[in-house]
Amino acid sequence: HKQPENDLNGSSVADLKRDFLNKLFYVQGKFPALASLNDYYMALSYTVRDRLLERWINTAAIYTDSGARTICYLSAEFLMGPQLGNNLINLGIYDQAQQAVEELGLDLDALLEQEEEPGLGNGGLGRLAACYLDSMATLEIPSIGYGIRYEFGIFEQDIRDGWQVERTDKWLRFGNPWEISRPEWAVEVKLGGHVDHYTDEQGRYRVRWIPYEVVKGVPYDNPILGYKTNTANTLRLWTAEAPESFDFAAFNSGNYAGAVHKKMVSENVSKVLYPNDDSDRGKRLRLTQQIFFVSCSLQDTIRIMQVQDLPLAKFHEKFVIQLNDTHPAISIAELMRLLVDEHYMKWDQAWAITQRTFAYTNHTILPEALERWPIALFSSLLPRHMEIIYEINHHFIDDVRMKFPDDPDRIARMSLIDESGEKYVRMAHLACVGSHAINGVAALHTELLQQDVLSDFYALYPHKFSNKTNGVTPRRFVVLSNPRLTDLISSKIGNGWIKHLDELKKLEAYVDDIEFQQEWQDIKYNLKRDLANQIVKDYGINVDPHSLFDIQAKRIHEYKRQHLNVLHIITLYNRIKANPDIDITPQTFLFGGKAAPGYFMAKLIIKLINSVADVVNRDPDVRDRIKVVFLKDYSVKFAQHVYPAADLSEQISTAGKEASGTGNMKFAMNGALTIGTLDGANIEIREEVGAENFFLFGLTEQEVQKMSADGYSPIDYYHTNLELKLAIDRIASGFFSHGDPELFKPLLHTLFDRDPYFLFADYQAYIDCQHQASLVYRDLERWTRMSILNVARMGKFSSDRSIREYCEDIWHIKPVKVELNT
Numbered sequence: 001h002k003q004p005e006n007d008l009n010g011s012s013v014a015d016l017k018r019d020f021l022n023k024l025f026y027v028q029g030k031f032p033a034l035a036s037l038n039d040y041y042m043a044l045s046y047t048v049r050d051r052l053l054e055r056w057i058n059t060a061a062i063y064t065d066s067g068a069r070t071i072c073y074l075s076a077e078f079l080m081g082p083q084l085g086n087n088l089i090n091l092g093i094y095d096q097a098q099q100a101v102e103e104l105g106l107d108l109d110a111l112l113e114q115e116e117e118p119g120l121g122n123g124g125l126g127r128l129a130a131c132y133l134d135s136m137a138t139l140e141i142p143s144i145g146y147g148i149r150y151e152f153g154i155f156e157q158d159i160r161d162g163w164q165v166e167r168t169d170k171w172l173r174f175g176n177p178w179e180i181s182r183p184e185w186a187v188e189v190k191l192g193g194h195v196d197h198y199t200d201e202q203g204r205y206r207v208r209w210i211p212y213e214v215v216k217g218v219p220y221d222n223p224i225l226g227y228k229t230n231t232a233n234t235l236r237l238w239t240a241e242a243p244e245s246f247d248f249a250a251f252n253s254g255n256y257a258g259a260v261h262k263k264m265v266s267e268n269v270s271k272v273l274y275p276n277d278d279s280d281r282g283k284r285l286r287l288t289q290q291i292f293f294v295s296c297s298l299q300d301t302i303r304i305m306q307v308q309d310l311p312l313a314k315f316h317e318k319f320v321i322q323l324n325d326t327h328p329a330i331s332i333a334e335l336m337r338l339l340v341d342e343h344y345m346k347w348d349q350a351w352a353i354t355q356r357t358f359a360y361t362n363h364t365i366l367p368e369a370l371e372r373w374p375i376a377l378f379s380s381l382l383p384r385h386m387e388i389i390y391e392i393n394h395h396f397i398d399d400v401r402m403k404f405p406d407d408p409d410r411i412a413r414m415s416l417i418d419e420s421g422e423k424y425v426r427m428a429h430l431a432c433v434g435s436h437a438i439n440g441v442a443a444l445h446t447e448l449l450q451q452d453v454l455s456d457f458y459a460l461y462p463h464k465f466s467n468k469t470n471g472v473t474p475r476r477f478v479v480l481s482n483p484r485l486t487d488l489i490s491s492k493i494g495n496g497w498i499k500h501l502d503e504l505k506k507l508e509a510y511v512d513d514i515e516f517q518q519e520w521q522d523i524k525y526n527l528k529r530d531l532a533n534q535i536v537k538d539y540g541i542n543v544d545p546h547s548l549f550d551i552q553a554k555r556i557h558e559y560k561r562q563h564l565n566v567l568h569i570i571t572l573y574n575r576i577k578a579n580p581d582i583d584i585t586p587q588t589f590l591f592g593g594k595a596a597p598g599y600f601m602a603k604l605i606i607k608l609i610n611s612v613a614d615v616v617n618r619d620p621d622v623r624d625r626i627k628v629v630f631l632k633d634y635s636v637k638f639a640q641h642v643y644p645a646a647d648l649s650e651q652i653s654t655a656g657k658e659a660s661g662t663g664n665m666k667f668a669m670n671g672a673l674t675i676g677t678l679d680g681a682n683i684e685i686r687e688e689v690g691a692e693n694f695f696l697f698g699l700t701e702q703e704v705q706k707m708s709a710d711g712y713s714p715i716d717y718y719h720t721n722l723e724l725k726l727a728i729d730r731i732a733s734g735f736f737s738h739g740d741p742e743l744f745k746p747l748l749h750t751l752f753d754r755d756p757y758f759l760f761a762d763y764q765a766y767i768d769c770q771h772q773a774s775l776v777y778r779d780l781e782r783w784t785r786m787s788i789l790n791v792a793r794m795g796k797f798s799s800d801r802s803i804r805e806y807c808e809d810i811w812h813i814k815p816v817k818v819e820l821n822t
């Protein structure tokens with residue numbers, strides 16, 4: 001596999017400069033004099049793409065030739081973030097590219113800012129998939145990511161009068177230089193209709209699904225480069241189109257408009273990402289998206305088996321398929337359908353293969369977020385899958401009966417069909433039954449799955465369960481986001497840590513080095529100043545880079561308790577109003593995150609943050625000691641400027657509610673200290689960095705459980721805690737809402753009435769802990785030592801560690817080296 005003779009591979013500044021100008025002329029069709037910043041961005045991206053193609057093509061060829069065992073990561077979301085900077089880093093040509101564009105009078109940072117990021121995910125789960133692709137490529141693990149190429153990604157967030165307003169994310173508007181479409185590998189997906197059971201001419205029993213409609217899936221391939229390896233894996237995203245031939249009849253009968261209408265309906269399938277990060281009950285289009293990308297992807301794996309001349313009996317040896325939550329869990333029925341109906345395999349053999357192929361990752365413990373589909377909807381869209389699920393359920397219930405005789409309650413609880421009221425298909429149960437491995441994403445989360453949410457499955461299949469604590473890629477979230485910190489670290493301990501994050505341990509030797517501390521502080525200060533400058537530009541609000549930067553950036557959710565953070569801010573404000581000369585540590589409170597468009601309470605929390613910000617930022621009594629800013633349209637691209645500028649990372653979810661969290665890791669890797677509860681991966685972060693370097697507060701998960709069981713009465717806290725009462729009364733009086741006491745009533749009512757996330761119970765502990773943190777910050781040397789130790793001890797949270805564990809315990813896949821033969 002030799003690439004054509006050319007000179008598009010050079011990595012010298014001169015090579016890059018020449019090719020960059022070539023791309024500008026021959027691809028963008030512009031002279032420098034007429035080129036826009038976007039033209040320059042495109043030209044540089046194509047220059048970079050040329051340099052990764054050799055790796056990409058060779059990787060694919062070597063995987064094919066070696067018949068390598070491959071992990072397919074199936075995910076409805078991939079939140080990739082901008083690609084150009086990451087590819088420059090992973091190719092090892094960042095500095096050369098910077099110089100090349102500089103010599104042409106351009107600024108690399110400005111070009112990087114041009115990129116419209118593919119926002120093909122909501123938050124944690126989608127970004128985790130992206131980090132895992134980076135680690136799999138870096139660790140040279142043969143892998144394919146399969147997902148959906150949404151035409152519109154997560155909405156853009158505007159703030160008007162303090163409220164969130166959504167705008168369509170037209171990320172493909174100016175073209176996408178990173179993808180290559182592969183129309184020759186398009187496949188068809190059936191939807192609706194009915195199923196025929198019949199005997200063929202040879203007297204064999206056969207099943208035929210006659211669909212109501214067919215949608216075509218066209219794959220678009222995106223390269224996933226490893227860091228300084230020759231490996232370039234593929235992220236294959238499917239776009240829905242109308243099949244050319246399907247509505248022939250309508251065309252011929254002159255029903256042109258009817259035929260075009262059908263085409264339009266087909267194209268809707270991959271039109272838009274659902275902006276909810278919990279399940280969207282009963283949305284037909286959402287289920288259509290799931291079967292669409294799942295069926296395309298499984299058909300693609302079967303095509304690959306055929307290309308490599310492998311028999312389908314060996315499917316589970318060639319592929320292991322990881323299900324990123326239950327969104328792709330319909331795979332289990334779809335693989336059965338493909339093997340049994342289309343490839344005439346016997347049920348038992350197909351089932352053995354299916355179970356050995358799939359593994360399921362759960363990302364939520366909120367019972368209301370577990371996916372289920374009404375039977376009526378499910379069978380009308382997927383009549384054959386419904387039959388298959390009943391058949392799987394039949395076998396499964398027999399197994400449960402064998403192991404637990406005379407236990408009808410257990411069978412009702414575990415059944416793939418919820419029959420307690422309106423009937424539903426339970427996707428998590430399907431995933432558990434059809435997989436050989438089930439995992440949670442942090443130690444506490446896995447524990448809770450086993451003891452609570454999936455306890456019946458744990459009793460039946462204890463051997464399937466394991467924990468795989470999440471991780472994040474240090475390439476994007478340290479090297480690319482924080483080059484200054486990267487250079488300082490590498491100047492002391494070399495750059496081995498970028499691939500082996502445990503080596504950060506070596507930094508502990510410098511924790512008492514005054515000069516090192518000073519450089520560490522200077523870098524943090526400079527990053528805060530940069531963010532402060534951006535904030536003045538975007539919001540006209542001055543924030544002091546010397547103040548403590550306290551940041552909560554994540555999706556807006558009641559369980560994440562952004563409003564607890566607000567109660568603390570109001571408390572500080574009340575203290576200042578009561579005693580204007582009070583000595584408090586200057587603090588800047590930054591928020592970022594999107595609310596699901598239909599989640600009223602989350603949108604009201606955004607309005608509350610902005611309303612409090614308006615009052616606090618303008619009050620002369622505050623004398624700029626505290627500032628509050630809601631940073632709009634939080635995205636991966638913007639996050640890369642936020643993590644490095646944080647002093648304090650807010651990880652304050654109600655214990656037991658946050659499966660893992662991954663922002664907690666990104667902040668800590670950039671030297672922020674954490675204020676947090678014993679929830680998700682916070683627990684493990686605290687174990688690693690040391691309790692003395694972590695600001696812990698709040699109820700434990702067990703205490704929350706007990707309080708719930710004993711009858712929690714939030715109103716008692718209100719009546720006995722004066723500062724809490726004052727903070728709540730401030731909101732209730734209309735002080736932050738131009739005298740309107742109605743505005744925040746729904747939020748306050750929930751707190752008084754039930755407070756399902758225990759804000760009142762945790763309020764005092766949070767206030768005290770915040771106070772502690774603000775006192776420590778006054779001793780900047782102490783704070784800096786804690787910050788250094790946090791970074792030095794974050795090695796565990798590299799996604800490389802997570803992927804190694806998946807490879808060892810679940811996937812049984814080993815690295816495959818890619819040699820370049822040019």
Ligand code: 26Q
Nearest residue numbers: 124125277278279280363441658659660661662
């Ligand atoms: C499902 C059905 C219909 C519509 C939408 C959805 C949907 C979409 C996205 C449901 C859930 C999500 C996303 C969930 C998510 O991001 N969970 C987070 O996953 C992270 C990675 O494991 C964890 O760190 C977080 O704790 C968890 O909240």
